[in-house]
């Protein structure tokens with residue numbers, strides 16, 4: 043089902059922000075234009091209309107922002123106690139709790155996710171901030187024994203790494219920026235964030251709000267602009283100590299190359315092609331909506347989307363029928379339509395990519411069971427793709443091997459546990475994955491056998507900072523969540539004290 047009308051009026055604050063003639067960079071606590079004076083435009087994916095004009099930051103702007111971040115890192119911010127940083131994070135959580143609707147509306151207009159879904163992400167953000175507030179007072183080294191003759195005391199200390207370059211994708215910037223911001227504020231680092239052009243607005247707004255909430259000037263800076271210019275300048279900057287990157291595997295490679303200039307530390311969260319494995323004994327009342335939304339949520343624009351749905355052969359027909367029936371309950375519509383479950387994809391290029399993969403799937407011999415087209419009527423100007431299901435997909439097909447990043451679910455039959463594991467592992471990515479079975483031995487064998495950074499059993503997509511989220515193979519490295527995440531914002535100093 044599709045809905046067309048934009049039935050939610052924007053709140054005054056979101057409207058005020060979106061009506062700015064141009065959105066400047068945020069450097070050293072100030073809104074400033076790009077030095078070149080150049081701008082880029084970004085569209086509302088629900089309508090295709092120009093939404094905002096962004097500063098096209100380049101090398102000179104990245105230089106300014108990195109300098110501001112370096113000064114802040116070495117200045118008064120470095121004297122803040124862990125309790126003060128924790129207090130700041132707690133204050134930020136209170137402010138964002140009050141301002142979340144404004145941010146959700148800005149993000150909905152900018153990246154197209156339904157506002158109702160974005161509202162649902164508030165709880166996750168609050169958890170994240172609470173986690174990072176607790177981490178601010180949990181940083182510790184060790185006292186260590188040693189074999190040195192004489193009276194020598196030895197220990198390790200943890201210290202903040204320095205200036206972080208945070209490069210953010212468009213598919214969920216509102217929350218995902220806090221994986222960086224939270225760790226920066228908890229650890230005492232500073233940052234320059236480079237959001238994706240397609241979805242920079244929530245990052246710019248958050249920087250302003252956080253500054254008002256007490257984040258000192260220079261601690262968080264935002265440079266908008268293209269990946270090729272602003273992103274590359276940040277990744278290659280000799281005064282940036284560490285890059286936290288989320289995005290495509292291809293860009294991840296160029297970030298690794300750029301990092302060699304000063305041997306930057308890296309955290310890379312890259313693409314995925316996760317297998318969601320449904321056994322014949324699964325509770326289909328849960329597995330069907332779980333597997334379907336494991337693909338369709340955010341219109342398929344989720345790195346850990348379980349796009350390869352492996353279904354045990356005896357239930358392929360029943361599972362397929364039930365997935366198609368579940369799809370009848372999904373409403374695709376404008377991101378401000380309160381009733382929409384799914385919005386558009388991000389832009390024309392992504393729309394064409396997804397439609398191209400749907401053609402490829404049909405040409406490869408997969409059976410198109412539902413969807414496959416751009417939505418028309420009153421949605422014709424937005425970038426809407428029908429949620430799509432292919433049956434009879436084999437793991438050799440490109441639609442099973444390559445990341446589509448759109449609402450395309452492939453049903454792939456399998457016979458037994460070992461075949462399911464082999465199919466799941468026959469892919470270059472290793473991000474997410476799931477197993478649905480009421481047999482604990484089956485579930486355990488699969489979760490141990492599949493080479494992937496995160497596995498869910500009888501559920502899909504939970505992420506809690508206390509538990510974390512990981513990737514392996516072409517999906518990158520560096521934990522999100524747990525103290526392992528904080529460790530990547532710190533370095534260890536070994537200390538020898540002759541008494």
Ligand code: NAD
Pocket residue numbers: 209210211212213236237238239267268269270272273274275277288289290291292293294296297310311312313314344345346445447473513517
């Ligand atoms: P992308 O790699 O094109 O862009 C990501 C960011 O990198 C953007 O800010 C972009 O401007 C910047 N960038 C582009 N080229 C750059 C360069 N040469 N140097 C430095 N920065 C550069 O990815 P995208 O299209 O924005 O996002 C989609 C991809 O991100 C998908 O592959 C998806 O799987 C992945 N993703 C992964 C995760 C995860 O946690 N693993 C989360 C979200 C998205």
